[in-house]
Amino acid sequence: MKKPKYHIAVTGLNNTDNPGPGIPVIRGLRESKDFDVRVIGLAYENLEPGIYMPEMVDKTYQIPYPSSGIDTLLNRIEFIHSKERLDVIIPNFDAELFTFIQSKERLEKIGIKTFLPTIDQFEERQKANLNQYGEKYGVKVPFSKVITNRCDIEKLKDFFEFPLLVKGKFYDAYLAYSTEQVNSYFNRISAKWGMPVIIQEFIRGTEVNVIALGDGLGNTIGAVPMRKQYITDKGKAWGGITIQNDKMLALTRDLIRNTKWQGGMELELIKTVNNEYYLIEINPRIPAWVYLAVAAGQNLPEALVKLALGMSPPPFSSYEVGKMFIRYSYDLIGDISQFGSLSVKGEM
Structure with a gap:
């Protein structure tokens, strides 16, 4: 056929x-x-x-x-x-x-x-709204504040200890060890992405990620957790490996069920030495390392197209643990x- x-x-x-x-x-x-x-x-x-x-x-x-x-x-x-x-x-x-x-x-x-998130889903997971998001859905998140003016930087010492993260509303994140660095990163980010700029508590631990696909009805069509093996100076994964982690998968499925998430997503998490997980960011689309999930047995781009066309693809039941990716220049x-x-x- x-x-x-x-x-x-x-x-x-x-x-x-x-x-x-x-x-x-x-x-x-x-x-x-x-x-x-x-x-x-x-x-x-x-x-x-x-x-x-x-x-x-x-x-x-x-x-x-x-x-x-x-x-x-x-x-x-x-x-x-x-x-x-x-x-x-x-x-x-x-x-x-x-x-x-x-x-x-x-x-x-x-x-x-x-096949994209709704406006409400897109807005409530914005970095500027992460504190409220964590409270609403029972997820641990780092404390963060939104600033829109350089005058706000001097007041940060009342809320944060150094180092802290300075983030753009769409992209870019820098680790700042002083007020002078915060000023520099604030100028760089606001010039590139506009306001607001987000200041976030720095959580020490291992960065781990989950790629997932929700059907808009609360069901998880697929989810694959990954640990970054190599990170560039831009904070991007240049190598990673799929891992078995029931806690990360449960957190992902709970969020998709509670939010009825529609479309692809990436959860960026920090795993602490106490085995706690902090959600530091939700990217509301398929991430650049999606081919690792495909290679591990979950073709999420294919499933997303089926959902967009009104089909009902069955959820993926497994993936291959220990599958690695390494990027290269060509x-x-x-x-x-x-x-x-x-x-x-x-x-x-």
Whole structure:
């Protein structure tokens, strides 16, 4: 029996030292046993490496940043849809999710499906709201405060001890050992990501993560815990290994059940020497290490597409413990005509 073929658009093609999830998501989709794919890359910059991987991306279109406005972005998506007949879009950046969540109905009217958290789910897990989130759902979280002005920095000594973490609302986190460093990181983060900036208590321990997929009804379709083996200076996992940890899995399933989480997610946790787990962040989408979960036996990108299309994939019951990933650099060779085509025509 011939497998159906879906046209799936994917963002996050920046497979660099700060990798986006796009390419590992695509790898999972191409390994689906139940459907074939034509992959449409959606790129914000014309030097995103995924653009130049023909074995991964069949066609690439440049799209405007979400900051240009919903109408501008959706008009471009509608143009791409008129040429490609998209079935599903999988956005992979935190900064673009709000726009795509807001656009769900407009996209569905023209036949494009997504499978993303609701606005309420997206907002309540924001870093700025983590204290209230932990209290509401009975999860331990580090104490944090939101600041919007440099004048607030001097008051931090009343609430925190050094070192402490300085975080952006979307990305970036720096460990500060002094007020001067807090000032420096505050300026750097606010210039790049805007306000607010989040100050978070530093919890000592081992960083562990869980990738998961919720069906929007409270059920966990898949979940795989991982321990980072190597971390870059940007705080990104450059190597990791799947682990058996019932406590992490129970915490994940409880959160998905209580929040009725819809879509992919990543829980970032700190395991202390006392075997306590602190939730330091929830990323509301598939993380860049998703291919480790695929290799361990849970093809979460494939399951997400099925959910987006209204199917009911069965939950994964197991995964392979001790499966490792290690990232590496690789020189892609292209031609200036490719770069020129994307720069001039907005597609390649």
